[in-house]
Amino acid sequence: MITGAAQADAAILFVDATVGEFETGLTDDGQTKEHTVLLRSLGVEKLIVAVNKLDMTEYSQDRYNFIVDELRKFLKQAGYKPRGIRFIPCSGFHGENLVKRSEEKLCCWYSGDTLIQAIDSLEKPPRLIDAPFRLCISDVFKNIGLGLGVSGKVGSGLVGSGDQLLVIPG
Numbered sequence: 222m223i224t225g226a227a228q229a230d231a232a233i234l235f236v237d238a239t240v241g242e243f244e245t246g247l248t249d250d251g252q253t254k255e256h257t258v259l260l261r262s263l264g265v266e267k268l269i270v271a272v273n274k275l276d277m278t279e280y281s282q283d284r285y286n287f288i289v290d291e292l293r294k295f296l297k298q299a300g301y302k303p304r305g306i307r308f309i310p311c312s313g314f315h316g317e318n319l320v321k322r323s324e325e326k327l328c329c330w331y332s333g334d335t336l337i338q339a340i341d342s343l344e345k346p347p348r349l350i351d352a353p354f355r356l357c358i359s360d361v362f363k364n365i366g367l368g369l370g371v372s373g374k375v376g377s378g379l380v381g382s383g384d385q386l387l388v389i390p391g
Contacts, residue, residue, distance in 0.1 A: 230346050231267035232260050233336075235313075236288060239277045243288055247295060254295065261300050268296070269307045269339050276312040280326035285310050309336050354378030354386070 236253055237243055246253030260268070270292060278284040289308045296306055310331055311318040319336045322328055334342065355376040364370050380386065 229260075229263075229265050231269070231343050232265045233269045233271055233340070234260075235271045235273045236292065238272050238274045238284055238288060238310075240284070242274075243291075247291065253292075257296060257299050257301075266302065266305045267343060268301060268305060269309060269336070269343075271313075271336055272308060272310045273313050275310050275327070276315050276317065276324075280310070280312075280317075280324060282330040285331075307334075307339050309334065309339050311336055349377035350379050352377035354380050356380075 234253070234257060236246065243253075245251055248254070257268070270289075272285055272288050275281070275285065285308075292308070293303070293306070297303065309318065310327060312324075313319065315324070317324045317327060318331070322331070322335060355378060356371070356373045357376055358371050358373040360372045362370050362372075
């Protein structure tokens with residue numbers, strides 16, 4: 222997760238809406254808390270929160286609103302700006318509100334985007350392609366036959382096949 226998150230411009234956080242499970246994720250050692258803090262520390266500013274398993278709560282608007290309110294408080298403390306966060310109610314098991322919305326119990330109170338629409342509406346961050354090439358290296362590995370390899374996030378510039386690079390640590 223860390224390697225992928227370090228290269229991401231945005232993330233989707235799936236939160237379990239089941240009573241008890243959501244609350245467990247927000248404890249001091251809960252995964253919801255752990256993953257959001259990690260994402261933010263790696264520079265991810267755009268976050269789509271998929272409130273999943275709403276079918277287990279009969280698509281309860283009260284449960285959804287409770288989860289959204291609790292997460293807004295926590296995400297603000299974690300350093301996320303409110304305009305960078307979207308909340309989408311869904312049920313992955315039934316495919317509800319992922320691509321299309323059909324469940325009457327959800328349609329009667331939610332008319333916003335589906336998860337796919339929310340993903341498609343993410344703004345592309347500006348890319349500094351005219352600047353010198355900079356790569357934030359997150360991993361170095363040895364590959365039999367190919368030698369040394371690196372992976373990371375391109376901060377600026379372009380690189381192509383056959384380009385020669387000078388690596389300067391620091």
